[in-house]
Amino acid sequence: MTEVGAGVDQRHEGEGGELLEVRGLTKTFGALKACDAIDLSIGKGEIHALLGENGAGKSTLVKMLFGALEPAAGEIRWKRRVVAIQSPGEARRLGIGMVFQHFSLFEALTAAENIMLALDDTTPILQVAERARELSKAYGLPLDPFAHVGDLSVGERQRIEIIRCLLQKPDLIILDEPTSVLTPQEADRLFETLETLRDEGKSILYISHRLEEVKRLCDRATVLRHGRVVSHCDPRRETAASLARMMVGDEVDTVKRVGSVDASGQSLLEVKGLSRPAANPFAVSLREISLSVRAGEVVGIAGVAGNGQGELFEALSGEALQDKAGAIRVRGTDAGRLGISGRRLLGAAFVPEERLGHGAAPQMRLSENLFLSRHVTDAGAFVGALGTVRSGALANAAARIVEAMDVRKGGEDPEASALSGGNLQKFIIGRELDRQPAVMIVNQPTWGVDAGAAARIRQALIDLARSGSAVLVISQDLDELFEICDSVAVMHDGRLSAPVPIAEATFEKIGLLMGGATPERAEPPEKAETA
Amino acid sequence: MRLELVKRPQHSVLFSAVSPLIALLLTMIAGAIMFSVLGKNPLDALYYYFIDPLRETWSLHELAIKAAPLILIAVGLSVCFLSNNWNIGAEGQFIAGAVAGSILPVVLPDFQNWLVLPLMLVMGIAGGATYAAVPAFLKARFNTNEILTSLMLVYVAQLFLDWIVRGPWRDPGGMNFPETRDFHTFAVLPELMPSAGRANWGIIFAILAALCLWFILRRTRKGFEIRVLGQSPRAGRFAGFSSPRMIMLAFLISGGLAGLAGISEVAGAIGQLQPSISPGYGFTAIIVAFLGRLNPLGIVAAGFVLALSYLGGEAAQISLGLSDKAARAFQGMLLFFVLGCDTLIHYRIRFVGRAPRAREAIDHA
Known part of the structure; x- marks a missing residue:
């Protein structure tokens, strides 16, 4: 090349x-x-x-x-x-100014206070707020300087970062x-701002x-x-x-969706009236979430980051328990009071958003990380007498997964942190697929994963569903959800919308739901003021 | 100007392996400097510290006596430290085990048969574990800082021991000395080779404990659980392991082993309770645990090294008139260099100047 x-x-x-x-x-x-x-x-x-x-x-x-x-x-x-x-x-x-992908803002402080922290000089806070307000008007970035960051949406937080950057008059x-954290509508407005800046x-x-x-x-x-x-x-x-x-260097395989969902498929994952109070002031509380995923079906949950997806995942996985056993049912069994191991034994498998430190222990080898999520479900294969770990069996299984998912790694059994994000994600997904789970719940399956690996992961999820499992995908990537899901529900502020069948879903419609609009209220309120 | 630690992209396997040896070497160099400043010939001092105690059989037995409690405690601490629980109170658990284990020979001196010693050991383990359960429960239930609570309980235990040997447990026939009655023969830990030296079963307990925990940590699911929860708690929770339960388990194991060390010490080398029964074994064991890289087999070796520093300190005190505080300073330096070497394996030091302006070195324009 x-x-x-x-x-x-x-x-x-x-x-x-x-x-x-x-x-x-x-x-x-x-x-x-x-x-x-x-x-x-x-x-x-x-x-x-x-x-x-x-x-x-x-x-x-x-x-x-x-x-x-x-x-x-x-x-x-x-x-x-x-x-x-x-x-x-x-x-x-x-x-030179920079706006980071992961914001560096203090949630307990106001927007103006956060901006002031980044300035070298000792401008009074009111003056900073005034300048921030002027800039926000000039560039169409509506922002209340005295709002607490913890209360703001991700899009608004990004505006703080941009304004903070502009205040330093960068060239x-x-x-x-x-745009990775924005709704399509928010992204459009960001583009307008950027074009204004270019014209200047x-x-x-x-x-x-x-x-x-x-x-x-x-x-x-x-x-x-x-x-x-x-x-x-x-x-x-x-x-x-x-x-x-x-x-990528060569052609990316496109994901193939074969066959259609058998509408009469049995419901393998059922959530009824799931509520969860916020664990800390900056968490989102879940309100009356209901959904059901049938065998053979891929259901997507869209939403801007920080609207309760992480909290929902923890509730579904059993890392956080529910008060009512019936709030979550896996394959017809009440699972609300079961921990993550109990839910795995019912046939569920989970892939969290964070790879390092949640889905995998960074300093542990791949075979140990395989053991991490499967030591209960595959105790017969991996645990010997006296509770010993069967490292030979683990190494074989790890090699099988590496082979099946085309995980590229250096060394025989490297530490998880030595793999690139995409390869580690392929391994983590492969680790669960290897069990043929009846219910698979994935949070951000391809976040930060390269195109080739992403296509492979998406295809694997579709294939799993078509082989009779229920797959729930939580993602911020709308393209991804449209590519693999049979229906998409939207999460906003801890609530989940009714699922929209993929045939009726459009970017516009899902985007509005992501912004918090109810389907009847087509225009989001702020749109008028910048237009 | 300030210093920054910058994480190295990858750490050297060779230096990870030899880091304890480098730390030992640096300690000797720093020690030699300290001795010269104190006006002693550094080579003589190092000789008395590290060679002299190894020359005779009886002093090798003394080495085993000193190493036994260090290894027992440090092996338990390795479970705590690996699971990210900072038990600094092993000294207190050591005393609690010694006191609990001494109940039979002190309070019921007439109960004499072969059951006494096993019961004492069990009660010693129970005493140490119970004492460790206090900071563990506080951490698991109320999220208190276990470093503070476990450390503060050391002083409680020390004062309690001091009070009990001066008060209710004082030997009635002991001329008012602050100590309990001597343990009867059924309550004494037998010596291994009485003709050669004083070493007792304590060192056997220590090595057995090290082997057991090595097996558990390296080969079993429980060991995996301990390491995962220590390295990344969230991944541990994802694996279905419970942090609060691990806090209790780690403290109970390390408290129990410290208690066993305590009762072995009073039933073995000392033979009664005194106001002071430990030259800081519980704290020195922290150094042992890290010098042994939290690996029970490494800890056995490290335990002998630190035991040597105790004996060498005594030898240097007798032969050169060095203060016994020099031995403590020596141990402190060793811990400093061990942790320093470990840090520098993973990080390098960067000097950051006082914000120099952009270096506009060459101007091609």
Whole structure:
């Protein structure tokens, strides 16, 4: 693959010069070249996309630009001068601002207080709030500076981050996967803001793996794969398929949905009137959730992050117990008072959102992590007399799963943290599929997973359902839900909507439900004020 | 200027393996410097510390006597530390075991038959475990900080022992000395080879306990549970393990073993209760546990090293007139270097200057 240089847009050369130019930037972690001689240039007033799968080196590159990591080789030119950016503070002084994917906000403080914490000077809080309000008006980012962050939606929190960044008057703004937490409508408004900023001459480095977005918004794109630049291109002249090919390196299998659901299938997972008070001030309480998943069916739960999906998963898995045994029924048996092991014995399997530290213990080997979720259900195979662990049987089973899910790893039985996110997720899903569970509950199955692995995981979930199991998928990725689900329900503020059959579901309809609208109230209230 | 610890992307397997040895070496160097500052010849001092106690059979027996409680306690602590429970109160559990185990020979001196010793050992284990159950229950139920509660209970136990040997349990025929009556023959832990030295069954208990726990930690589901809950509690919960139950179990095991060490010490080397029955075994065992890398077999070796530092301290005190505090300082340095080496395996130190402006080194424009 030698696409380097193909379709390079030359029009910025020789003009007023580039705002940022990066040449040969390299960063190594041990034997791994996370970034290998990266070239990148961003002109004034352009939105530049940085595309790549997980593990392609996007984050490492951005951390070097933002002063959080020190490059091993190469140079960064900022406004035509070679600079060594040694800390985020220095990056900000130079005029580089960043909005992180995972927000760094204190939930107990107000928006204005959070903004003030990031400013170096000692501006009075009222002045900060006033400036924040002005900016929020100017850029169509409605925000109450005195609202407590804990009460705000994810979209609103992102606005705080953006305003905080703008207050420092940056010339270059780096946005890391900004739409991954937004409803489609919220994302549209973010794009308008970004276009306004571009028209003012600000430059934006936009990191994403959503190709349609990049095609719509960005002027130029740099595509990374395995730490190298594979292409500089104009995304508007590319197709989503050609961009995906550059990112992945070859064709991505499309997911095949064969057969249709037998509507008379037996209901294997039933939830009736499930409520759960918030465990702490920043958790979401669940209110009267009911749903049922039949054999052969994939049901999706959409929703913006932080609307109770994590709490629902904990309640379903048995990590948090219910008051009423009948609130959750697995294969017709009351499971509300059973712990996670009891529910597994009824035939349920669970894949949590966090891979490291929840679904897998980072410092433990793959075979030990296999034991983690299956020591009760497969005690006969894996536990010997005296309670000993049968490491031989575990190693064989781990090898079988690695083979079945095409998990790529270094070493015979590496620690979970040594695997890339996508490969670990394939292993964790494979670990549960290997049991042929009757009920499978997955939270964010492909979060942060590269396209190839994601397609494999989605296909595996569909195949499991078609073989007669009930599959429940909680996801923020609407494309994913539309791809694999037979019906989609939406979670908002701890409530679950009625499921919408996939044939009747549209992005618009689900997006509105995600924003909290009831189906009758088509327009979300804020939309009018920015339009 | 300030220092920052930066996590290394991967840690060296070689240095992980030799880190305890490097720590020992650094301790010796630092110790040599300390001795020269104190005006002693450092080579002499190191000789008395580390070589002299190993030259004769009887002093090897003394080494076993000192190593036994250290190993017993540290093996129990390894279960606690691996499961992320910070039991700092083993010294108190040691005393509680010694007191509980001494009830029979002190209160019922006329009850004399072969049942006494096994009962004493069982009561010692029960006493230590019960005492450890207090901070465990407080943590499991009320989420208190077990470091504080277990440490504070040490002082309670020490004062209780002091009071009981001066008060109700004082030997009626003991000329008012603050100590209990001598244990009768059925209540004394037999020596292994009486003709060669004083070493008793305590060291056998210690090695058996180490072997048992090594097997449990490395080979069984229970050991897996202990490690998972220690390393990532949430993954442990996902596996269906219960944190509160693990807190109780870890404290009961380590308290029980500390109690066994306590009753073995008074029924073996001492033969009665005194106001002070431990030169800080319960605290030194923390060093032993970490020097042995929380591996019961490593702990056996580490227990002998620390026992040597006790004996060497005594030898240096007699031969060179070094204060007995030097031995404690020595142990402290050892813990410092062990933890320091372990930290530097996983992190490297970075010096951060006082916010230098952007280095605009070369200007091509």
